[in-house]
Amino acid sequence: MTQTKEYLASVMAEVEQRNPGEAVFHQAVQEVLSTLAPALEAHPEYIDAEIVRRIVEPERMVMFRVPWVDDNGKVQVNRGFRCQYNSAIGPYKGGIRLDPSVNASVIKFLGFEQIFKNALTSLPMGGGKGGSDFNPKGKSEGEIMRFCQSFMNELFRHIGPDTDVPAGDKGTGSREIGYMFGQYKKLTNEWTGVLTGKAIFSGGSLARTQATGYGLCYFVNEMLASKGTTFEGKTVVVSGSGNVAVYAAEKATTLGAKVVAMCDRGGFIYDAKGIDLDLVKEIKFVKRGNLSEYVEAHTDAKYAEGPHGIWTVKCDIALPCATENELNLEDAKELIKNGCMLIAEGANMPTTPDAIEAIKEAGLLYAPGKASNAGGVATSGLEMSQNSLRLSWSFDEVDEKLHGIMVNIYKAASETAEQYGKPGDLVLGANIAGFTKVANAMLWQGVC
Numbered sequence: 286m287t288q289t290k291e292y293l294a295s296v297m298a299e300v301e302q303r304n305p306g307e308a309v310f311h312q313a314v315q316e317v318l319s320t321l322a323p324a325l326e327a328h329p330e331y332i333d334a335e336i337v338r339r340i341v342e343p344e345r346m347v348m349f350r351v352p353w354v355d356d357n358g359k360v361q362v363n364r365g366f367r368c369q370y371n372s373a374i375g376p377y378k379g380g381i382r383l384d385p386s387v388n389a390s391v392i393k394f395l396g397f398e399q400i401f402k403n404a405l406t407s408l409p410m411g412g413g414k415g416g417s418d419f420n421p422k423g424k425s426e427g428e429i430m431r432f433c434q435s436f437m438n439e440l441f442r443h444i445g446p447d448t449d450v451p452a453g454d455k456g457t458g459s460r461e462i463g464y465m466f467g468q469y470k471k472l473t474n475e476w477t478g479v480l481t482g483k484a485i486f487s488g489g490s491l492a493r494t495q496a497t498g499y500g501l502c503y504f505v506n507e508m509l510a511s512k513g514t515t516f517e518g519k520t521v522v523v524s525g526s527g528n529v530a531v532y533a534a535e536k537a538t539t540l541g542a543k544v545v546a547m548c549d550r551g552g553f554i555y556d557a558k559g560i561d562l563d564l565v566k567e568i569k570f571v572k573r574g575n576l577s578e579y580v581e582a583h584t585d586a587k588y589a590e591g592p593h594g595i596w597t598v599k600c601d602i603a604l605p606c607a608t609e610n611e612l613n614l615e616d617a618k619e620l621i622k623n624g625c626m627l628i629a630e631g632a633n634m635p636t637t638p639d640a641i642e643a644i645k646e647a648g649l650l651y652a653p654g655k656a657s658n659a660g661g662v663a664t665s666g667l668e669m670s671q672n673s674l675r676l677s678w679s680f681d682e683v684d685e686k687l688h689g690i691m692v693n694i695y696k697a698a699s700e701t702a703e704q705y706g707k708p709g710d711l712v713l714g715a716n717i718a719g720f721t722k723v724a725n726a727m728l729w730q731g732v733c
């Protein structure tokens with residue numbers, strides 16, 4: 286085992302040396318490599334074929350200029366990225382993030398995570414991710430459209446329904462996907478399922494909007510069942526108030542829990558009666574406003590500046606659904622102190638490594654995002670199937686398939702953890718289950 290760990294440490298050192306200063310990318314690779322030793326011990330052929338050294342290197346990464354003209358006639362320039370990380374098991378698949386924090390490190394971290402997440406869904410999808418440092422906040426409809434069209438003017442030559450199928454992510458919803466899809470169609474003169482997250486009347490899948498949040502709760506349901514309990518009567522805190530957060534809160538509520546706190550970048554709301562989700566949807570999705578407006582309608586609820594305070598709210602279940610590294614060691618200590626029993630990630634890598642350690646040590650149930658938030662990409666996979674078949678399934682059909690996929694991901698992660706002598710360690714279980722699938726495909730395809 287020592288030799289295998291040294292081998293993995295040498296790969297990690299190479300990643301750091303080859304990608305200097307890319308902290309979140311290093312963090313994502315380290316999180317996976319730190320769990321792979323037992324799989325490599327059981328399969329020395331992975332070391333002989335240098336699967337790990339190959340899997341940490343993206344197959345391709347494009348970076349491009351995105352010029353557009355704002356409403357004042359001034360030329361603006363953003364930077365676009367697409368990381369085509371691994372295509373061993375299918376076309377590259379992963380979202381497009383539009384956020385000022387986007388850089389090569391962020392896109393590589395998300396692309397790397399996506400390889401294992403997509404493998405866990407059991408659908409034929411490789412891993413990829415893209416985005417831009419464009420900030421959609423405060424932009425007019427015209428500016429959003431001109432940016433999306435310019436972004437696609439370059440991206441279109443790198444993607445295709447059998448090559449790379451992007452989707453939404455933070456900052457990219459149905460509106461942005463629509464403008465990108467329209468431009469792709471114009472440039473190629475083709476109507477194909479090249480993007481997922483499309484509007485229902487234009488080839489989209491029912492239940493895709495809800496899928497990541499609903500899927501997260503289906504996964505949590507399995508975790509709770511392993512302890513002989515359910516959502517019924519539990520108090521839940523959900524960070525964020527975007528796509529993942531709102532539908533996670535909605536499903537948790539349907540399953541009998543009470544969601545008492547949510548946040549955005551500005552601050553968090555606490556409503557002891559249970560969050561009024563219709564109002565949150567109205568504020569965030571229709572008015573594109575701030576959560577602080579919530580207390581204008583619910584005067585007995587509380588709003589506090591800064592999102593971090595949300596982790597001080599007492600709860601049974603915490604669902605971080607906003608962004609990476611939003612839950613740190615101090616936050617984890619608060620949750621543990623307040624009797625939280627389960628933390629499951631809706632966002633990608635929202636929990637810092639030292640917080641994960643503390644959570645595991647304290648014996649809480651913990652689910653890593655690459656397993657528990659895989660419902661979004663799984664349903665994107667179902668959207669691709671429907672586009673290829675030229676048919677559409679009902680909401681209930683898609684939801685049922687999503688439910689089945691989440692149950693299977695939980696089973697794969699928990700059974701793999703058990704098989705490798707770490708029962709309950711869903712981080713190790715999810716990493717090894719996803720890695721093994723991709724590694725076997727890479728072995729089979731030779732060195733390429």
Ligand code: NDP
Pocket residue numbers: 453454455456457497524525526527528529530548549550551569592606607608609611631632633658659661662
């Ligand atoms: P959205 O853009 O719809 O929502 C993001 C939410 O998080 C917003 O409420 C935003 O606040 C808040 N937020 C963003 N940054 C911060 C921050 N630094 N501190 C506190 N709150 C913050 O994104 P999604 O819901 O789509 O994505 C959320 C996470 O889930 C991301 O990590 C994404 O990669 C991941 N994910 C998304 C999937 C999907 O299907 N959409 C699939 C799998 C993972 P504000 O409104 O003020 O901007």
